Amino acid sequence: MQWGVYIHIPFCRQKCFYCDFPSYAGRENLMEAYVEALCQQIKIQGFSYRQKWGRPATVYIGGGTPTALPLENMAQILQTVENFIGAEIAEFTVECNPGTVDAQYLQMLKANGVNRLSFGVQSFDDGLLRRIGRIHNSAEALEAIRLAQEAGFANISLDLIYGLPEQTMEQLQASVGQALNLGVQHISIYGLQVEEGTVFARQQELGKLDLPAEEEAEAMYDYMTNVLPQHGYLRYEVSNFAQRGYESCHNRSYWHDVPYLGLGAAAHSYLEGKRYAAVADIQEYIAGIKAGDEIWKLEEEPTRQHAMEEFAFLALRTVEGLAARDFAQKFQVSLQEIYGETMAKLAQQGLLQVDDNGCRLTNQGFKYGNVVFAEFILD
Structure with missing residues (x-):
């Protein structure tokens, strides 16, 4: 893995x-x-x-x-x-x-x-x-x-x-x-x-x-x-x-949704679909490790909606963009069904390039990425 x-x-x-x-x-x-x-x-x-x-x-x-x-x-x-x-x-x-x-x-x-x-x-x-x-x-x-x-x-x-x-x-x-x-x-x-x-x-x-x-x-x-x-x-x-x-x-x-283990004070981890944060205070971290205490906490219990949003945001940061196949494989629902209207709107504004394989930022989209990402927040 x-x-x-x-x-x-x-x-x-x-x-x-x-x-x-x-x-x-x-x-x-x-x-x-x-x-x-x-x-x-x-x-x-x-x-x-x-x-x-x-x-x-x-x-x-x-x-x-x-x-x-x-x-x-x-x-x-x-x-x-x-x-x-x-x-x-x-x-x-x-x-x-x-x-x-x-x-x-x-x-x-x-x-x-x-x-x-x-x-x-x-x-x-x-x-x-x-x-x-x-x-x-x-x-x-x-x-x-x-x-x-x-x-x-x-x-x-x-x-x-x-x-x-x-x-x-x-x-x-x-x-x-x-x-x-x-x-x-x-x-x-x-x-x-x-x-x-x-x-x-x-x-x-x-x-x-x-x-x-x-x-x-x-x-x-x-x-x-x-x-x-x-x-x-x-x-x-x-x-x-x-x-x-x-x-x-x-x-x-x-x-690209790959898990990672964070080690050290204030380090973040992404494991089995959940995000964790270690204590940020150095002395608290040292004491916790020495005592064998839990130094991580779950940042928040992820919802399906939040997972979809985050998956989209992160993939769209790359030139390859958000792949329809990857989205469907992870969430068992089509990208078009969840984000079809959003993608069409952003494509019309010249911020996204959309095809059967998914969508990716245009040059203008990279420039105004935060505008694009905000549109992928699900109500």
Whole structure:
């Protein structure tokens, strides 16, 4: 059975001003105990699901900043994962931030089975990096990726954000140019979202967040989605572009209804059609693992209607779209019967392409994906 593993590292050197992920700066004193608890969970729950489903197809270590962990702690996690998996797998990703890795750290990752890196670059403009609270500068980002390539990594992704405070089109174009010159295999693009509880949210409330106008942010989106395919980075999901054959297998599993086991504080799991969340507090997680307590809770009891909506939303994020055959196989009812009117309406608006095989977003549909997804909510 195909399934994946997500491992959460809730530590970072500094909380970025836009970040609302469950991650914490200044908790270095908890790192060693956290790693011990995490490795214990991997050994118990990981091996349990390995016995049940066989080896996972993918492993993804995210955060936070996984590489904020000292080298020896990360090596301990990787060796525990290697024992649990039992052999090399096709895709083993670790998120990295420039400024937290050097040649020795990258070589250790490579030696312990990691074969894909995802760098949170966000921009190659030093002023913008300071403005958004990143700990690295552009030179460190370039150096980190160069060192990763020298260490033998041939599957590297980087993230870029558009619509940043005071960002200009010229700055964005320069960052995209730098990314293309690096020859990485995968590029993710994200429009800035001001999330509740972040530094940016507080700045916005005080009138101190100077964001590009909506038309400027839209022009940035258009530029990126037009230029990346011209340089061999093909879109395969709303925010993701890759050279052919380098699409993220792990991320694809999220959009194609593949189960995954989340390990670590605040990690989410999707198992047997149900979604679970682990406790987010680091100390509560450590204590729970040590005591053998239940650290997961069911997010909500899924209804058939909610399952249909979620299946549709996630599939529509991909260029393949929502397959009529897959929908009918999962729910024992035709896609046309449930969503026929919705699909016809969105096709008329130029947001969906519909045929006997199902439906998929048009270029305009990708641009206004949230409009499309809202229409797939069942009354």
